[in-house]
Amino acid sequence: MLGVFSGAIVSPPDELVAAGCRTPSPKITADALVKRFIEANPSTVSMQIGDHVQFAYSHRNESALLPRSFAVKDEIFCMFEGALDNLGSLKQQYGLGKSATEVVLVIEAYKALRDRAPYPPSHMVAHLNGSFSFIVFDNSTSTLFVASDQFGKVPLCWGITADGHVAFADNVDLLKGACGKSLASFPQACFFSTAVGELMSYENPKNKITAVPAKDEEMWGATYKVEGPTVVAGTESPMLSF
Secondary structure, three states: OEEEEOOOOOOOOHHHHHHHHHOOOOOOOHHHHHHHHHHHOOOOEEEEEOOOEEEEEOOOOOOOOOOEEEEEEOOEEEEEEEEEOOHHHHHHHOOOOOOOOHHHHHHHHHHHHHHOOOOOHHHHHHOOOEEEEEEEEEOOOOEEEEEEOOOOOOOOEEEEOOOOOEEEEOOHHHHHHHHOOOEEEOOOOEEEEOOOOEEEEOOOOOOOEEEEEOOOOOOOOEEEEEOOOEEOOOOOOEEOOO
């Protein structure tokens, strides 16, 4: 699956911009990236959402246990890859029918987050148990929401194209050829929301996430890590770093 977003939707992460500047490497534009994806996957479903967003996905080479799916409802577009272990209980929680799938469930969970403010964004993802990654775009509010499961069982990476678009994909080779060193693995147990404005851990939402520059020979331009708690002198209980 592939989601590409212009600077009007999301600002390119500073860490990935810096990584691309440290080690210049070939890149291609967002349109060329989508074209390359379509050419490599003849059965691709692709769509342009307004002037600033492109989605594309295919069932080619997908896992039978971790399939890809797409849905749209009330201008909320979602691509989902994986499976939820607690889908049954979540369908009851959100009042969905028995035939509802993971991708529909994620859309309903996002709507609950959007419409029940102040509803902590971390809660939306923290109660999803399973192997997954997903990309949600709310066209009515121009909001992007991306997340990966607790153990990173479904690969997801993100990078910056030659024309400054931010791209998310489950195929690292695809983005490597498009984004050069402005590329990173999306960290497990984390989410990114343009409504929040930053990358956050949903397991430890108070812990800061830092980007560690990669060595020249490494594939990634940076690696994101969730900082652990620090201990304040004179106390026995840890204090979360911000």
